[in-house]
Amino acid sequence: MEDVERQRFEPAVARPAGTTLLAVGIVAIEFSAAVYTFVSSTLLPIVAQDLHARDHLGYLLAGSTLGLFVALPLAARMLRGPGSRRMLTIGLFAYIVGSVVAATSRSALVFAAGQFVGGLASGVLAVFGISSVIQHLDRALRVRVLAASSAMWIAPALVGPPVTLALANAFGWRWALLLPVPIVVVGRLLVIRAARPDEPDDSQRRPVGRTLLIPLGVAALVLTGGHGAWWPVSVLGTVTAAVGVATIMPRGTAGLRHGTPAALGALLLFATGYFGADSLITVLLTDGYRSTLPQAAMVLSAAPLAWALTSLLVPRLTESGGRPPAIAGLAIAGCAMTALAVTPLASTSFVAALCAWTVAGIGVGLAYPGLYIICTSADHRYGLAAAELAAAVITAEAFGGLLGRAGGGAIVSISVGAGFSRTDCLVAAYVVFALFMFGAALAATRSVLALTRPAPVNS
Numbered sequence: 001m002e003d004v005e006r007q008r009f010e011p012a013v014a015r016p017a018g019t020t021l022l023a024v025g026i027v028a029i030e031f032s033a034a035v036y037t038f039v040s041s042t043l044l045p046i047v048a049q050d051l052h053a054r055d056h057l058g059y060l061l062a063g064s065t066l067g068l069f070v071a072l073p074l075a076a077r078m079l080r081g082p083g084s085r086r087m088l089t090i091g092l093f094a095y096i097v098g099s100v101v102a103a104t105s106r107s108a109l110v111f112a113a114g115q116f117v118g119g120l121a122s123g124v125l126a127v128f129g130i131s132s133v134i135q136h137l138d139r140a141l142r143v144r145v146l147a148a149s150s151a152m153w154i155a156p157a158l159v160g161p162p163v164t165l166a167l168a169n170a171f172g173w174r175w176a177l178l179l180p181v182p183i184v185v186v187g188r189l190l191v192i193r194a195a196r197p198d199e200p201d202d203s204q205r206r207p208v209g210r211t212l213l214i215p216l217g218v219a220a221l222v223l224t225g226g227h228g229a230w231w232p233v234s235v236l237g238t239v240t241a242a243v244g245v246a247t248i249m250p251r252g253t254a255g256l257r258h259g260t261p262a263a264l265g266a267l268l269l270f271a272t273g274y275f276g277a278d279s280l281i282t283v284l285l286t287d288g289y290r291s292t293l294p295q296a297a298m299v300l301s302a303a304p305l306a307w308a309l310t311s312l313l314v315p316r317l318t319e320s321g322g323r324p325p326a327i328a329g330l331a332i333a334g335c336a337m338t339a340l341a342v343t344p345l346a347s348t349s350f351v352a353a354l355c356a357w358t359v360a361g362i363g364v365g366l367a368y369p370g371l372y373i374i375c376t377s378a379d380h381r382y383g384l385a386a387a388e389l390a391a392a393v394i395t396a397e398a399f400g401g402l403l404g405r406a407g408g409g410a411i412v413s414i415s416v417g418a419g420f421s422r423t424d425c426l427v428a429a430y431v432v433f434a435l436f437m438f439g440a441a442l443a444a445t446r447s448v449l450a451l452t453r454p455a456p457v458n459s
Contacts, residue, residue: 019136023145025190030149030155031156032183038160039179046173050201051108063102063112067119068126068398069218069241072391073211073248074449075127088128088192092185095121099181103174123394127252129191130390134376142376143315146369150311157304170254210247214395217241221406234406241399248388248395256443263374263447264392266440268400270330274364276404277337278303280429281357284340288423299354303361310365326374327444329367336360341430367444374447404433 048060095118103354133142167176220237224230246254252261281303283298336359343352375393411429 005168013419019141021193022132022136023063023141023191024391025187025193026133026145026191026289027152028130028187029125029163031152032180033184034153034156035160036180038156039164039176042161042164043177043260046168047111047177050173051105051111061113064116064119065222065402066215066311067098067116067121068123068217070116070212071243072127072398073214073397088125091121091124092188092192094118095125095184095188096181101177103177104188118398125188125191126394127387127390130376130393131386134360134386134389139377140315140374142373143369146372147311147315150308150365150368152308153304154308157301157308160238161310175204183372194199203239209441211244213244214241214399215244216247217244218399218402221297221402222252231410234405234410238403238406245395245399248392250389250392256446258373260377260447262391263371264396266326266330266373266443266447267393268396269440269443270364270367270435271397271400272404273337273343273440274360274404275401276408276436277340277430278407279405280408280426284426285350285353287341288426289350289353291353291357295350296432299350299357303364303426306361307357307365310362311369314366314369323432326367326370326447329363329365329370329440329457330437330444332363333360334363334434334441335433336363337430337437341427343433358451363365367440371440371444371447374444404436408433 044060051060069454080226098114098117098119098121100114101117105111105114113149133145137145167179216272217237217240221241223239224233249264250261250409251257256262256265278300282296282300285299286289291299337354339356340353340360343349343409372393375396376389408429409426411432
């Protein structure tokens with residue numbers, strides 16, 4: 001009986017050629033995202049110096065973030081209007097234009113404008129990519145695609161920063177910034193080639209005005225987050241964005257209703273805990289563990305590499321009849337973050353920090369594919385078409401990550417201002433991050449029904 005119900009809610013498998021092309025395109029886009037992440041992070045100090053923006057880093061960082069959050073509420077409507085293939089072609093052109101504008105900019109504001117256009121185009125493509133996964137890839141292939149996508153971060157993590165610096169020294173940061181563009185273009189052309197005709201859509205439409213509260217709130221949070229005197233604006237921005245996020249999510253997400261809402265809640269809690277911890281790991285190592293910068297860089301790379309390598313094992317677990325161990329993985333990551341928080345109080349062992357953060361990456365590698373599969377295994381049961389569900393999934397992860405990074409910085413800043421030591425502040429932050437991971441594990445226990453029996457449609 002369980003097999004019958006599972007088949008009922010599995011997306012239909014597309015033609016092999018189109019399915020393979022779509023899968024390869026999605027993996028290529030993930031690789032380009034990894035390259036872009038390490039290239040932009042490596043070049044940030046150089047760009048800030050050249051554009052005289054050391055005191056305005058928020059402008060350099062906010063452009064792509066705001067573009068993404070503007071795209072997410074509108075992407076489903078944009079793809080539904082002129083048709084997905086045409087919209088994706090426009091998005092590809094916009095990405096190239098935005099990249100060129102950023103690379104040729106002479107001021108921080110122009111750089112941010114170029115990044116904004118690129119982030120907007122990337123958001124539309126991300127929604128289309130995930131919605132295509134929901135509609136056209138079966139569960140087994142989705143697990144393999146997620147594992148391959150995670151593995152795409154290994155090479156950029158290892159060689160991205162040194163290659164970027166070498167190119168910047170040889171040709172300048174402007175040419176180095178354009179390094180990911182050809183890879184992005186290839187991946188997006190593959191996805192555009194695999195685009196299918198739009199399917200009939202009878203989903204419930206989200207009120208666009210309320211969903212646009214997300215970029216409005218995110219703008220307030222990002223642009224004022226680094227200024228202590230503006231903390232009321234940051235809090236107001238967080239609340240405003242949260243109202244918009246609640247509009248995009250299916251009913252029952254805040255209450256962790258069984259099935260898809262609980263899975264999305266778990267994804268948001270996970271993103272808050274993990275990406276918040278990741279944003280402060282080098283500070284924790286240098287201040288709390290008294291490690292050197294090279295040692296901190298080694299620890300920083302440990303979790304992403306462990307995540308990527310562990311994700312490669314998940315397809316084998318599912319092929320042997322098991323379900324991806326999302327709950328156990330989240331609990332393991334939470335325990336590892338707890339160890340990171342407690343260890344500086346007893347010792348400053350660099351090896352202990354390296355082991356703990358590596359174990360956190362292993363836990364995330366076990367959890368993430370399974371959690372993502374559950375989030376993308378629902379259909380119209382909650383009034384969401386594939387594009388709306390894709391926007392909800394990306395919003396949960398992106399907003400959770402933003403919340404974690406902003407919240408971690410706020411905890412440290414407020415605690416230091418109150419007279420506590422920096423180490424104690426970092427310990428407090430990591431205790432909070434660990435609690436979010438344990439909360440994600442608890443939420444994941446309520447999400448397993450998404451694969452076994454239908455969830456109620458109404459509240």
